[in-house]
Amino acid sequence: MKLSFKPQHLKRYREIAQLLAKFGLSEAVHASGLESILGEGNILTRKAHPEPRELAEDLERMGPTFVKLGQTLSTRADIVPLRYLDALADLQDKVGPFAYEEVERTIFEEFGQRVSQAYLTFEPKPLAAASLGQVHKATLADGRVVAVKIQRPNIKARLAEDLEVLAEVAGVLEALTEIARRYEVRRIVEDLRRSLMRELDYEEEAQNLRLLAANLRDYPRIVVPAPIDDLCTSRVLTMEFIEGRKITAASREELEAAGGAALAEELLQAYIQQICLDGFFHADPHPGNVLLTPQGKVALLDLGMVGRLAPPMRELLLRLLLAVGEGRGEEAADLAERIGQPKDSFNEGKLRRAVCDLVSVQHAGGSVQEADIGTVVLRVAQEAGDAGLRVPRELTILGKTLMNLDQIGRALAPQFDPYASIRSGATRLLLAQLKRSVSGANSFARALEVNEFIQTLPSRVNKILDRVSNNRFELKVRSIDEQRLMEGMQKVANRVTQGLVIAALIIGAAMLMNIRTEFTIFGYPGLAVLLFLMAAGGGVALTWEIWRQDRKR
Structure with missing residues (x-):
């Protein structure tokens, strides 16, 4: 199985081949046939181990799809070394803003009216620009100041083309290596595709904003x-435009x-509620998305990346x-095993030793205040992956989220202890979980189940x-047939005795x-020859019996 090498994708094939070879994956490049497009200057024989920042810079040069690929890989602590996770999580889109004429065209296509009709004022120069879109400051007719996020023109087509290349390469590599x-790797590409499609749907992001605001209404x-x-x-x-830094x-x-200490406490409590109670959380709280407002509040921005957790996982x-x-x-260790999915290579003993050692090191001296809770969760995910567990990406996203919160919490209050807060x-x-479990909707559902049980009983x-x-x-019970088991054991014992x-x-x-x-007999001691003949x-008799029994089966 080889790649198709579509002419319009040759540049991407070459960039992917160079990246794989640079990071010591020459076997994958050779098996897939990618080496044929590297040219004479290929680096297949060089098994290098570049610094994490080099990987991030290479992905940034390759464009938005590969920036998002790096960010997706940063959610896989079970396969990516921890020293690479930070560099991948901090990947930035190195692109300039697109022209204001494109902004006007997009707004007209979406709203059927010009910018001056939709907004009272609109600043042509964007506040920020990224690979998927850019943000402008504007004012509504009623005087409210707003931020307007505009999607980059033709970005969906560009991403779809790159995703097609990545899916083809991943399929070939998985079949051959x-x-x-x-x-x-095919699962990684599929995660990337789903993530990009969600980020490109601004209506979904708007719904995320509404849902998060409703969930955090008790945090003033x-x-x-x-x-x-x-x-x-x-x-x-x-x-809504929120001023802050x-x-x-x-x-x-x-x-x-x-009130930095109280603010750090409220922020972490809000995130623990999002993760463990609501099952819906802001998954990208890096310092650029968490602002301190002039009123002394914390603003959470950019809900393009969110995490969702099922009740058992919470x-x-x-x-x-x-x-x-x-x-x-x-x-x-028990919980890590329950969270993950064992592969054929799963080593339970290795997992227990690694997690127990990790936790004991964090508690050396009787305090874990200096330890980053997010880093510990990421280490648990990595140890689980090394031991042969398929770790859900939600665990790594949780670790990254808490790692960013550790940084923000200690910026707000240097002595902040996240473990004590948890x-x-x-x-x-x-108590909140118990209250929700006996809520009207849940009680009604259980009442319907009881009603059905009573009616059918x-x-x-x-x-x-x-x-x-x-x-x-009739009572059908599938169990071991003791008689057949004993007969089988008796046959084994007889054959062993006969062999002895x-x-x-x-x-x-x-x-x-x-x-x-x-x-x-024939010049040899007779008794010895008779014993040989008996043996x-x-x-021969034993061999015949074994062969005859096998034929019956």
Whole structure:
């Protein structure tokens, strides 16, 4: 199986081949046939180990699809070394803004009106530009200041072409190389495709903003920009403009005036609720997306990347955080195993030793205040992957999210202890979970199940009693047939005994060969020859019995 080498994709094939070869994956390049397009200056024989920043820079040069690929890989702590995760997570789009004429064209196509009709004022120069879009500041007719996010023209077509190349390369590599199968590269490309499609749908991001704001309504110092419903489409997102600056760039005086310690506590509690109670969380809280407002509040921006967790996963993650925070290594290993999916190569002992060692090191000296909780979660994910577990990407996303929160929390309050915060909020979260489980909707659903059970119970009982009275009741139990098992064991024991007897006859005959006797056969001691003949006969009989029994099966 080889690549098709479509002419329009040759440049991408060459860039991918160079990247793989540079990072020591020459076997994959050779197996896929990519080496044929590298030219004379290929580097297949050079098994290098460049620095993480080099990988990030190479991906940035290759454009938006590969920037997003790097960000997707940064959610796979089970296959990517930790020292590469930070560099990949910090990947930035090195692209300039697109022309204002394109902005005007997009707004007209989406709203059917000119910029001057949709907005009272609109700044032509963007506040920020990225590979998928850029943001402008504007004012509505009612005087509200808004931020307008415009999708880059033709970006979907460009991404679709790159995704086609990546999917083809991944399919070939997985079919031909063991390393690609082990790392499930096709699954990585599929995760990338889904992530990009979600990020390109600004209506989904608007819905994310609404949902997060509703979930965090009990946190008065956490603000989320509200979308302007009438001015949101899949390619244009208009939302409330929030003034602020990066928390990591704020002065110590500003942070103290805002009550940094209390703000850090509220922020982490809000995220723990998102992750362990709501199952929906802002998955990209890097310093550029978390601002300190002039009113001393924290603003959460850019909900293009969010995490979603099923109820069982939420409980497991909360228990994992508590186990790590309290130094219960064995329990943390149990939870990591339950969170992941074992592969054929899974080594439970290796996982337990690694996780227990990790947790004990974090608790050396009796305190984990200096340890980053996000880093610990990422290390657990990596150890689980090394031990042969298929780790869900949600665990790595959680680790990255908490790692960013560690940085922001300590910027707000240098002595902030995230573990203490999690422990203090655990009881509240458990009570909230219990309250939700007995909510009106859940109680109604359970009542319907009970009603169905009560209605069907009499007919089911009658059917059982009818069968019993008519001697037609059957209880089918699949278990081991003890008689056949004992017969099989008896046959094995008989054959082993017969083999031992034959061995004893051969050994005895060999010993008698050195004893001179008057009774001889063919010039050899007669008794020894008889023993040899008996052993030979027994061996033939045993072989025949084995062959005959095998034929019956």
